Amino acid sequence: MSIEQAPQKTAPRDSTGFLDDFTTLSEFGHTPGGGVDRQAASEADHATRAWWAEWLTGNGFKVVTDSIGNMFGLLEFVRGAPYVLLGSHLDSQPLAGRFDGAYGVLSAGHAAREVARRVAAGEVEPKLNIAVVNWFNEEGSRFAPSMMGSAVATGKLALETALAVRDHAGVSVAEALQPVDTRPEQVRVATYGEIHIEQGRILENKGITIGLVDRTWAASKYKIRVHGAQAHTGATVMADRRDALFGAALLITAARELTEVLPDGMLHSSVSEMEVLPNSPVTIARLVEMNLDLRSPDEDVLAEANRLLDERFAEIEQRARVQIERELTHHWGLLAYQPEGVELSRDTASALGLSHTEIMTVAGHDSTNMKDVVPSVMLFVPSIEGISHNEAENTEASDSVAGVTMLTDVAARMVGGELWDGQSEYLLGPAKG
């Protein structure tokens, strides 16, 4: 990662009224702690979507919603040409921050509207049209997996599979989407752009405004099952116990200790979801199911972490007298964004006088799916103290506005044909050939 320019904060004038709109948007599903709670297809998410559809329509976009609930706002400049697509997601984690996803969708709307103004004013010669997207269920907290809408639209997840997923209350995605007027719309996309908060503190620590995302971290995600045996919490002597929750506790600690053994900052390890059976105050757990999420910017470190974990699992099985089952549910290596997209962004930031640096993303984003089907640009703005998935998530107003300006200029250049080969396009949607 190289720093392209000396740290220097700029605070462009909020000419498009972005900050006011962001304040309005943040009212939907707002929480007493200053965040939002808008899980996918919840009442708050539906209300946010309705407001966003109004915003798009009021600004001249044609609004369509596809079969998995992705919302598109379309602006046509060149009859029959495919679209430059900009967007992110309006859904959130429970008790989440205002920025994760929503910042990118609203930025996309403001950028697209400004590009349309420039086209109308003759400042941009369009080769492509422009569209804005609110991807359905990026968060995956209510309905797994995350990035559901973009996964279906890019053919990575079957529509029927996605619609059949149920939340903890037994409600399916199809049922939760009933208030939405879904149609088998298929948008033709030439290139894609997304802006997001960093959710880390690299930009903040370096005093840089714009992150040019060039790669994702490698990741291994597991479903873990720890098998023990039910027994009485009081009467059963310790030596007879096969306590699945004790085994799970040792495993959580072992996964954490890996991050201390491996080179500093090179491994992120998390267990954050757990189900205990029978979950009774007087019966020792027979089964614990949990997730395990390992991520690294170095595939060798990730492989070493996986190897070390296997050793620890064997020790834990013996100590807690349990069996551990580990199922790999997701794995990806270091995945690159198109270098041409990074180059376009770097050039744009330099022209705007915005400080910038290449950066990797640890979190997944809808652009992770989109970059596999069309040339894509992914941008970051700083997160204060790196706080995310938390009501205290925040970004300086000047950085927010700088990000919109940045995305606008990148989008204008893409509408002018940059990053596009002049003929390729991808037909979004599950039914593509």
Place this chain on the structure above:
Amino acid sequence: MSIEQAPQKTAPRDSTGFLDDFTTLSEFGHTPGGGVDRQAASEADHATRAWWAEWLTGNGFKVVTDSIGNMFGLLEFVRGAPYVLLGSHLDSQPLAGRFDGAYGVLSAGHAAREVARRVAAGEVEPKLNIAVVNWFNEEGSRFAPSMMGSAVATGKLALETALAVRDHAGVSVAEALQPVDTRPEQVRVATYGEIHIEQGRILENKGITIGLVDRTWAASKYKIRVHGAQAHTGATVMADRRDALFGAALLITAARELTEVLPDGMLHSSVSEMEVLPNSPVTIARLVEMNLDLRSPDEDVLAEANRLLDERFAEIEQRARVQIERELTHHWGLLAYQPEGVELSRDTASALGLSHTEIMTVAGHDSTNMKDVVPSVMLFVPSIEGISHNEAENTEASDSVAGVTMLTDVAARMVGGELWDGQSEYLLGPAKG
């Protein structure tokens, strides 16, 4: 604990048809794994209760149910005299064994019926009447706390409080009890007897048939809350995390390690119930709530365990950057059963030629409540390998039958006036003065 008699298994003839009835009873809520699943006021519990009411009525008992769903079967020998009450509970843990509780209720029915035969035959001169009880919700897995029915009946828990308790699905005790014809019945009790499986392996290891319960272990039960902060499981650097689930894992391990530090067998420590918030695969836990159950046959050891735990909590708070809240929900010291009851049991076992020993109970039982209001006898039969709260829970048929014989003779002597001062009685029920 002294062994009163050399180990010697006896297998009395099953003259009352106990084993056949036990097979029938075990069909209610039976599980594929050979156990039962009859949580309090579930459909399976209601079906079991209906069968038990029929059994009682068919054997000449008058059946009444009090306001919290305790079922009594009454047999009157002496007009106006209070009752010798025998019983236990028919409800079970989820995926539990056939014996825990149900063995004691059916034994009580068979013992009372045989005592009635002896009274009618002039073999017993009655000073008291006899009754059988199925206490409501001894297990406490669906509706906390455990021993609910006997706690209400002995005035330790307010009826209104108990009726308002809700299960995880939001159903209240009052709602779940609707199929039951509850009435404000109040039974007058002079003395109490209960037989139960040991749920440990002391009797089995020593080859002894009857345990004479003289005390309960001391116990401290806590509600633990570990407070962290939500963050992104991928993007948040390890040093910034305040992971409530990591803190909880350290705490579970620390509680287990106490049992290895303190003298062997002198501390049982369990965490078995846990709720994680928000319980998402992509957000670090902000809050973990769990139980912690510490038990010891030595109050000094329990005090030392509590002291050591405080030290460990401070270390854990620092290491995981969390706050731990510990609320003591239940505490009791070593509680004695009336020595006269133990003496009566010892004498009865000797007369029957059954091997026996004094034993402490680690688990709570309804007799724990009853012994505080009337002279009570608590008896154990062996558990194979000490397995309990598990479908594999089992007791040898010869031990089962020996226990019924033992309870019958103890009950016959209590009906004849032993353990009773000739005038004291306790009026069961929440409305007593």
